[in-house]
Amino acid sequence: MSDPQLKPVGLPAPEALALLRDMVRIRRFEERCADLYGQQKIRGFLHLYIGEEAVAVGALHALGPGDNIVATYREHGHALVRGVSPGAIMAEMYGKQEGCSRGRGGSMHLFDAKTRLFGGNAIVGGGLPLAVGLALAEQMQGGSRVTAVFFGEGAVAEGAFHESMNLAALWKLPVVFCCENNFYAMGTAIERSESQTDLCAKAASYNMKTLRADGMDVIATQAAMRDAVAQVRSGAGPVFVEFQTYRYRAHSMFDPDLYRDKAEVERWKTRGPIHNLSNRMKAEGSLTEEAFLAIDAEAIKEVDAAVAFAEAGTWEPVEHLAHHLYTVNRAETAR
Amino acid sequence: MKITYREALRQAMHEALAADPRVFLMGEDVGRYGGSYAVWKGFLAEFGPERIRDAPLSELGFVGTAIGAALGGMRPIVEIMTVNFSLLALDQIVNTAAVYRHMSGGQFSVPVVVRMATGGGRQLAAQHSHSLENWYAHVPGLTVLAPATVDDARGMLRAALADPDPVVIFEHAMLYPMEGELSPDWEKADLRTAKILRAGRDVTLIAYGGTVCKAQEAALQLAAEGIEAEVLDLRVLRPLDDATIMASVGRTRRAVIVDEGWRTGSLAGEIMARIMEQAFYELDAPVARVCSAEVPIPYAKHMEEAALPQAPAVVAAVRQLLAKV
Ligand SMILES: Cc1ncc(C[n+]2csc(CCOP(=O)(O)OP(=O)(O)O)c2C)c(N)n1
Numbered sequence: 033m034s035d036p037q038l039k040p041v042g043l044p045a046p047e048a049l050a051l052l053r054d055m056v057r058i059r060r061f062e063e064r065c066a067d068l069y070g071q072q073k074i075r076g077f078l079h080l081y082i083g084e085e086a087v088a089v090g091a092l093h094a095l096g097p098g099d100n101i102v103a104t105y106r107e108h109g110h111a112l113v114r115g116v117s118p119g120a121i122m123a124e125m126y127g128k129q130e131g132c133s134r135g136r137g138g139s140m141h142l143f144d145a146k147t148r149l150f151g152g153n154a155i156v157g158g159g160l161p162l163a164v165g166l167a168l169a170e171q172m173q174g175g176s177r178v179t180a181v182f183f184g185e186g187a188v189a190e191g192a193f194h195e196s197m198n199l200a201a202l203w204k205l206p207v208v209f210c211c212e213n214n215f216y217a218m219g220t221a222i223e224r225s226e227s228q229t230d231l232c233a234k235a236a237s238y239n240m241k242t243l244r245a246d247g248m249d250v251i252a253t254q255a256a257m258r259d260a261v262a263q264v265r266s267g268a269g270p271v272f273v274e275f276q277t278y279r280y281r282a283h284s285m286f287d288p289d290l291y292r293d294k295a296e297v298e299r300w301k302t303r304g305p306i307h308n309l310s311n312r313m314k315a316e317g318s319l320t321e322e323a324f325l326a327i328d329a330e331a332i333k334e335v336d337a338a339v340a341f342a343e344a345g346t347w348e349p350v351e352h353l354a355h356h357l358y359t360v361n362r363a364e365t366a367r
Numbered sequence: 368m369k370i371t372y373r374e375a376l377r378q379a380m381h382e383a384l385a386a387d388p389r390v391f392l393m394g395e396d397v398g399r400y401g402g403s404y405a406v407w408k409g410f411l412a413e414f415g416p417e418r419i420r421d422a423p424l425s426e427l428g429f430v431g432t433a434i435g436a437a438l439g440g441m442r443p444i445v446e447i448m449t450v451n452f453s454l455l456a457l458d459q460i461v462n463t464a465a466v467y468r469h470m471s472g473g474q475f476s477v478p479v480v481v482r483m484a485t486g487g488g489r490q491l492a493a494q495h496s497h498s499l500e501n502w503y504a505h506v507p508g509l510t511v512l513a514p515a516t517v518d519d520a521r522g523m524l525r526a527a528l529a530d531p532d533p534v535v536i537f538e539h540a541m542l543y544p545m546e547g548e549l550s551p552d553w554e555k556a557d558l559r560t561a562k563i564l565r566a567g568r569d570v571t572l573i574a575y576g577g578t579v580c581k582a583q584e585a586a587l588q589l590a591a592e593g594i595e596a597e598v599l600d601l602r603v604l605r606p607l608d609d610a611t612i613m614a615s616v617g618r619t620r621r622a623v624i625v626d627e628g629w630r631t632g633s634l635a636g637e638i639m640a641r642i643m644e645q646a647f648y649e650l651d652a653p654v655a656r657v658c659s660a661e662v663p664i665p666y667a668k669h670m671e672e673a674a675l676p677q678a679p680a681v682v683a684a685v686r687q688l689l690a691k692v
C-alpha cells in the first residue's frame with residue numbers, strides 16, 4: 033500500500049533504481065574519501081557532496097552521453113555518475129599517475145575527455161564562461177550537444193556569473209546553468225551575501241527561463257533538468273535551474289563548521305535524498321530492504337575496488353613534471 | 368612591397384578566416400565599429416556577425432567564452448581592446464587557458480589566440496598606457512608574442528593558429544600606422560626564435576614590441592658616432608630564445624635591454640639574469656637596461672616622453688657601457 037504522505041515516484045522501477053544506485057555510490061565513495069583523508073592517503077582540499085547527491089544524479093541522468101559537463105571542486109559525484117572510472121577518480125585523489133588527471137589535479141580537478149567532463153574547476157564561477165564557450169562552439173558547428181555547468185550559489189555573486197548569463201541569453205546558447213544552492217558559501221550564508229536571495233528572480237532578469245527544484249528529491253531534480261534540457265536542445269536558449277539542497281558535512285576537511293546551527297543540519301538530514309527515494313519506492317513496492325542492502329553492498333564493493341586500484345597505482349617520475357604543459361613538446365623544462 | 372602594420376594584420380586575419388571555418392574573431396567593437404584601431408573595417412560585411420562577433424563589455428566573460436569555444440572545437444581569435452582591460456580577463460587566461468592541459472593530464476588543449484594592443488606613447492594617461500607583457504610571459508602554458516615588424520604582423524597569426532595551445536599576441540598601439548617593407552620571409556614567422564634586425568659588433572640592443580623601433584633609432588645615431596649596434600627583436604616573449612640572445616651577446620660582449628615595462632620585475636630583468644647565467648664570461652661590461660620610469664604613465668606629453676624608454680636614453684646607456692671598458 034502506498035503512503036498518502038509520500039509523493040509518488042512516478043518513474044518506471046528500473047529508472048528509479050538507477051537513480052538510487054548512483055546516489056548510494058556517491059555516498060559510499062565519499063564516506064571512504066573522508067576516512068582516507070583521516071589516514072592521509074588523500075591530501076589537499078577535499079570537498080564532500082554528502083547530502084547533495086540528488087542534484088548531480090538527477091541532473092546528469094537527464095543528459096546524454098554527448099553532452100558537455102563543467103563542474104566545480106565539489107565534483108566527485110558528477111564524475112562518478114558521468115561514468116568516469118571510480119578507480120581513476122580515487123587514484124587521482126591519491127595523486128597517482130593512473131588518476132583521471134594523471135595526478136596533476138587531485139580532488140578538485142577531475143577531468144575526463146571520454147565522457148566530456150571538462151573539469152573540476154576550483155575558481156568560484158570560473159567554469160561558467162567556459163561552459164558558455166563550449167555552447168557557442170556547439171551552436172557555431174550546428175551540433176546538438178547541451179552544456180551543463182554546475183556552480184554553487186556563492187558563484188552568483190561573481191562577475192563571471194553575470195557576464196556568462198548575459199552572453200548565453202544574448203546569443204541563445206545551448207547551456208543549462210545548474211545552481212547547486214546549498215545556502216552556504218564556506219561560512220557565508222546566502223542572506224549575508226546576496227541582496228536578492230531569490231536566485232531565480234535574479235536569473236530571470238537576464239531574460240532567461242528559470243526553474244527551481246527540490247534538490248533533496250532526485251525525482252524532482254531529474255524532472256526539472258529534463259525540462260531544461262529539452263528547452264535548451266530545441267534551440268530556445270539557455271535555462272537557469274536552481275537546485276535547493278544542503279551539505280551535511282563541513283565545507284572542506286579544514287572547516288570546523290562553526291557558522292551554522294546543529295539543529296539546522298539535523299533538520300535537513302531528515303530530508304536525506306537517499307531515504308527520500310528509497311522510502312517512496314518501498315511504499316510503492318518497487319524496492320525491498322534486501323534489494324536496498326544489495327545496492328549498498330555493491331557500492332561498497334565498488335569503492336573497495338577503487339581503493340585497491342589507487343593503492344596499486346604508481347607515482348609519475350618527477351622527470352615528467354613539464355609533460356603535458358604544451359601539446360608540442362618543447363625543450364623548455366620545468367626549472 | 369611597403370605596407371602598414373595595420374594592413375599586414377588585416378591580410379593575416381583575412382587569410383585565417385578564409386582558410387578555416389573554425390576561425391572566428393570575437394571582441395568589443397570588432398564588427399560594426401570596425402575594430403577600435405580601425406583594423407577590421409569591412410570584415411563584418413564579408414564574414415558576417417557570427418564570425419566577426421561583437422561582444423558586450425565583459426572581458427572575463429568573452430575571453431572565457433573563447434577558451435570554452437576552443438575546447439569545443441573552434442579556433443577563436445579573441446581581441447581585448449588593450450592590455451589595460453585584459454586585467455579583467457586575467458583569471459580566465461591564467462587559471463583556465465594556461466593550466467587546463469597540464470592539470471587535466473594532457474586531455475584538454477586550449478587552442479585559443481588572444482590578441483591585444485599594448486603600450487603608451489599616445490597621451491592616454493595611466494589607465495590606457497600599460498605594458499604588462501611580462502605578466503603573461505611569466506605564465507607556463509602560454510606562448511607570448513610581440514610582433515614588432517610588418518613581417519610578424521603578417522606572419523605570426525598563422526603560426527599562432529597552427530599552435531594547439533593558448534597564444535597571447537601583443538600589438539604595440541604605436542605600431543598600427545607604421546610602414547615597413549614586407550619581406551618574403553614573413554611566411555617563415557615562427558613562435559620560437561628571436562631575430563637580428565641589424566647586425567653590429569659593438570653592442571646588442573635587445574628589444575621587443577614598441578621598443579624595437581626605438582632601438583633601431585638608437586642604432587642609427589650610434590652608427591653616426593662609429594658604434595655598431597646589433598638590434599635583436601625578441602619577437603617571442605615566452606619561450607625566450609636564449610640561444611639567439613647568447614650568440615649575439617657572445618659576439619658583441621655587451622648588451623642593453625630596452626623594455627617598456629617597469630624595471631622592477633621586468634622582462635629586462637629576466638633577460639639580464641639569463642645572460643648572467645649563460646654568458647657571464649663573454650661580457651666586457653655589465654648588462655644595462657632602459658625601462659619605463661616607475662610611475663603611472665602621465666598624460667602631459669613631455670612627462671609621458673620622460674617616463675617611456677626613448678632612443679637618446681638607449682644611446683646614453685651604450686656610451687656608458689663602452690666608456691667602462
Ligand atoms: C574566485 C574564488 N574566490 C574564493 C575562493 C575560495 N572558496 C572556495 S569554495 C568557496 C565557497 C563557494 O561557495 P559556493 O559557490 O556556494 O559552493 P559550495 O562550496 O557551497 O558548493 C570559496 C569562497 C575560490 N575558490 N575562488
Ligand SMILES: [Mg+2]
Nearest residue numbers: 184185216217
Ligand atoms: Mg554553496
